[in-house]
Amino acid sequence: MINPILGIDTWEGQLEIDEAVLKANKGMNDILRTNNLYSNPRNVEAFGGVTKAHGGASMFNMLSQKRCSKCGEWKNKSEFNKNKRYSDGYQSYCKDCMSAYSKKWSEDNPDKRKSITNKWRSNNKSLLVLLARTWNVLNPERKREINRNWNKNHPKQVRMMEKKRDALERNAPGLGITEKEWEQLKADYHYLCGYCGKKLPLELDHIIPLSKGGADEIENAIPACRTCNASKSNNPLIIFLSRRGK
Numbered sequence: 362m363i364n365p366i367l368g369i370d371t372w373e374g375q376l377e378i379d380e381a382v383l384k385a386n387k388g389m390n391d392i393l394r395t396n397n398l399y400s401n402p403r404n405v406e407a408f409g410g411v412t413k414a415h416g417g418a419s420m421f422n423m424l425s426q427k428r429c430s431k432c433g434e435w436k437n438k439s440e441f442n443k444n445k446r447y448s449d450g451y452q453s454y455c456k457d458c459m460s461a462y463s464k465k466w467s468e469d470n471p472d473k474r475k476s477i478t479n480k481w482r483s484n485n486k487s488l489l490v491l492l493a494r495t496w497n498v499l500n501p502e503r504k505r506e507i508n509r510n511w512n513k514n515h516p517k518q519v520r521m522m523e524k525k526r527d528a529l530e531r532n533a534p535g536l537g538i539t540e541k542e543w544e545q546l547k548a549d550y551h552y553l554c555g556y557c558g559k560k561l562p563l564e565l566d567h568i569i570p571l572s573k574g575g576a577d578e579i580e581n582a583i584p585a586c587r588t589c590n591a592s593k594s595n596n597p598l599i600i601f602l603s604r605r606g607k
């Protein structure tokens with residue numbers, strides 16, 4: 362499922378992208394550090410966006426120190442963000458002071474923050490993809506939880522996407538079934554299962570299964586209760602009905 366904002370195959374990243382950026386960056390640095398991947402220029406290049414944006418690459422330069430112009434402490438240069446605009450290549454505030462300053466500025470300027478964030482996001486889509494994917498890998502439990510919540514809150518979208526995916530996977534003919542067509546079909550059946558006639562929660566069943574060449578269109582659809590849908594499975598309608606008659 363393509364995330365409309367990130368244009369990638371995930372929606373979790375969109376929901377918690379701020380958290381993802383923070384966690385993925387930390388996770389990425391941990392991975393790079395513990396596996397000594399910084400020594401491979403290719404990795405540095407691949408994760409350049411991350412390291413550059415968050416000062417990870419400054420680990421190369423831990424020998425020299427610098428005095429923070431805000432808190433006045435002497436700290437390793439790795440404790441400062443890189444910034445070409447400064448003569449020594451580092452910001453004058455240390456990272457701690459910088460993040461406190463940024464946080465306060467963000468709180469004082471919510472609108473400006475939003476527009477900067479949006480601009481940054483649209484200019485850094487590929488980095489966001491990397492961060493979201495990394496975050497997903499690093500947080501499998503949380504990812505599942507977010508998936509579950511999203512699915513729970515979007516039952517219609519989930520069902521339509523499942524149908525669409527099924528149809529695509531099977532390369533089924535037909536233009537697909539819209540939400541409106543499906544609602545109308547259920548109304549036509551008086552919200553009863555098309556097979557057993559019981560009033561139960563309804564699922565969309567393809568009369569001729571897509572796997573058997575049936576078209577993914579409303580003429581080939583019928584509302585079915587879970588039991589009928591499951592027992593019909595991929596059998597052609599006539600087989601299902603004759604077996605049920607026994």
Ligand SMILES: [Zn+2]
Nearest residue numbers: 429432455458
């Ligand atoms: Zn400081």
Ligand SMILES: [Zn+2]
Nearest residue numbers: 554557586589
């Ligand atoms: Zn039924």
